[in-house]
Amino acid sequence: MQGTATATNPTSIHRAAAGGLAFRGVSKHYGIVRAVDGVDLEVARGEFLTLLGPSGSGKTTMLMMIAGFTTPSAGEILLDGKAITHLPPEKRNFGMVFQGYALFPHLSVFDNVAFPLKVRRRPAEDIKREVGRALELVQLTPLADRMPRQLSGGQQQRVALARSLVFTPDVLLLDEPLGALDRKLRTEVQIELKQLHERIRTTFVYVTHDQEEALSMSDRIAIVRDGRFVQIGRPADLYERPATRFVAGFLGESNFIKGRVSGAAEGGFAYAVNGETFRQKAASIPAAGGEVLLAMRPEKIAIAADAPSTAINRAQGRVTSWNYFGSDFHFTVATASLGQLAVRCPAWRMKLEPKNEMQVWLGWDADAAVVVTDD
Template sequence: MSAAAGHALELRGLSKRYGGFTAVDAVSLRVERGQFLTLLGPSGSGKTTILMAIAGFVAPSEGAVLLDRRDITALPPERRDFGMVFQGYALFPHMTVAENVAFPLRVRGMPRAERDAKVRAALDLVQLSRFADRRPSQLSGGQQQRVALARALVFDPALLLLDEPLSALDKKLRAELQEELKALHRRVGRTFVNVTHDQEEALSLSDRVAILNYGRLVQIGAPEVLYEQPRTRFVADFLGKSNFLHGTVREVRPDGMALQAGATRLVQAVEGAHPAPGTPALLSLRPEKIVLLAEDEGAENEVDGTIAAWAYLGAGYSLAVRTRDLGEIRVALPAWRAPITPREGLPVRLGWAADAAVPVLEDADAA
């Protein structure tokens, strides 16, 4: 298995309607050879319907699915040669691990000697060789998921499709399997298309993430770009946590703009087109980009507030700070050598840089 074995996938205007309900609305995207793409969105966003259309289990109402520029929209699932891993593993309980992994090869009529060699290689790949003779019921959830991955990869599929493969695992095991899955992707060089509603999973696993809402593609890009430069309120709110600051543009400068929110004046760096003076603006500000200012410290943006609530999270504190003009602001404060001991009613002064926030569109404006 090598990166050269990866295949490019393209969706062109893909739509799926069920009567008067539109599950997928004109989605177009491209996955390059060997990339790991995650389809991310809330329940009902259309991500699983898209995956099933790629697999061939759902016929699109409109649009096309292309593999290496070849239209495969009408091709039945068994002729697409795609591997698939489901949320519930879908292992045969009466078969051993080796027999489960060998099943796709038996269906294809592969000779016994070649089949056994491929099964051994696939189990080595997921570090389960010593469990070859066990039944699925004798394995942990994480081990069963690795068997499902080995079975999906053993026949050298053109694509690997993953339908929320880690959602049945507990948080700690899910984090471990995320690392293993990412390493596995690097080793095999296949093109992976993953579906999840877990933002952390999407950020940690993917080369690119496609964010969906109500069947539409809202934004697609590298995880760090989507997190640092969301275009809309929905993307900023769904991918991580964010504060949303409303203001009116009062001044436009070459390097940014000044906003007024009640009696509070904010400065904001802006790349590209600037909003016109007098127009409303919405900023997305991540909690970890806010600092607590000491009496002798200053920042480009400063706001006074009072701690309304707080929680200790191990690595840090989550603070809810009530302000006069900006509403409640969430702050992520590292616990190690924190400058304060949080308590309700404690006055604090918040600060952040002009380029810490990013202007975003209200979702109605983006549509």
Template sequence: MSGATGHALALQGIAKRYGGFTAVEGVDLAVERGEFLTLLGPSGSGKTTLLMIIAGFVEPSTGSVTLDGRDITALPPERREFGMVFQGYALFPHMTVAENVAFPLRVRRLGRAEQQAKVRAALDLVQLSAFADRRPAQLSGGQQQRVALARALVFDPLLLLLDEPLSALDKKLRAELQEELKALHRRIGRTFVNVTHDQEEALSLSDRIAILNRGRVVQQGRPSELYENPRTRFVADFLGKSNFLRGVGEGGGVVRAGGTRLRVATAPAGPVLLSLRPEKIALLPEGAEAENSVSGRIAGWSYLGAGFSLTVETAELGELRVALPSWGAALAPAEGLPVRLGWSAVAAVPVEDDQARAA
């Protein structure tokens, strides 16, 4: 591979309408050189439509797509020089691995010697050199995915577009491929645009995430920014799990919720909705204090290997979900067991109640 640096992509005012249905509306998005950007959202959020607009397979109703400042909105897909990895791999079953990877080079009429050199380099990159003469049916799902990656990279594309590339794999293999894909991105320095509905995949892979809902980008930023400081209930609920506490901001970092006063880092005066992640709640030992605490009983629990997931019923705040590490746990969970929960003032963050507004 050439090791060329990535290219900058910009979407401005992108919309796509099919008759009376709007798939994408008012999207402004900039992808920096060499960045790994993920478009994340539920089914029907518009993320795949947006990727197809970037690829050139779908023409936007309004707006523009630029690459390094050059307008490519009207450029057909074959002239954009973007690599693409599809969800189902789209490998040719009658061709060998080497022939599949060489296909984009044959289309571009490269000489045989140059083709062979580029194919070798691409297969080395994805650690499949020993499988060059096999056919796709002789490969595992993970190996087929690597072939699809090699084929997308072999012609030195300006961008690499990934349409749910890991969704067909089992959980363990998907986690392994995530690590390989992240390492591959670091090695080659290209600009990657990825589409997924898998929150863990987005958090693990991305330099930045754009979260879509109902055809719009509702929030974008680094994974840690989105997880720790979601702006809306939708983002907090979609990107991980969260407890939502309704209350009234009284000023001075105090919110009254369910008959109890909660200390918070910040909250507006008046009605407020707080997002509190389950892993930010601790079980308090006897006599321990916390900035916020409530008592309750375990209504249900699950063992997840690395941790426990508890449902705790409280008189003040209703049901709270709590995530605890299983190693060195202070107690053995049991239904009906009384517990005290505590969390810091910075653990709960105010979010916009966009679901109530949409209703």
């Protein structure tokens, strides 16, 4: 971010003194709909936690309970160890940003950002100073006198951010805030948001259904499904070690392989599918004779015209479709042993001239896949 020289350091002002959140057995039921179903969660002060899940999985309901606009049917919500479950929203010092920006159209950028401070009846000189700092934080100082209609979508979203940060909230709640922005702008604002978080270290709870957004910004991601958490962890841990079929398929793309365990093999086990045997590294060996489900990322499979000499696992197949994405190629390959496999190859590594129906070899290492449970 390009900074303009100022007398004050915005980070010292905007660092909140609180912000550790916890859910203890929190539920929200609407009649027979279990929007949120008995969840536990710890969010450390200063953490960037993302709730990631499909539409209708309960993310907004969780955020609304943190904000205080929705009361849980059961359980407690704690802020720094104290129950706030029944505290009204205006008594929680939390900021909120939503998709629709909801700036006041008749107020200037300055007055929009000043609004929360006016509501709190702060003196005029405080307001001037704090709004100045908040605008600087989101790089909108030169646009303070503009009206919302004179701003781009990204700029409006930054005004909304400044407005939600101006009163130094303990926690910032963001519900799909970038949903209305086009792809390129969304990527830019993602980077800005992450940098902003790194500077102010306010607790962020961020809701999205966009896996890329979650992976690129969060300290931790909680995967939400049917009102529960399926898995919580750091982005790379979730991507590399999804626990279930759902997580492997929702966070990125995965091939799923169902095999029968033949027995232990060097650092893992061997399994058979349609008469062919493959090897997989694993910390714990599944019982011989049982079924095992593996998830394998398309980019972990190498594709070549000839049989790979180094890969531990290999399969011959036929290209049924291919697409060029600039940075990489995506293939669908029909194999005799494993059915259809999705394969990705970085463009710079491509040694094939891709053609439909061409015969290819696929190769992958013993640690290319992970064992997942079938949910």
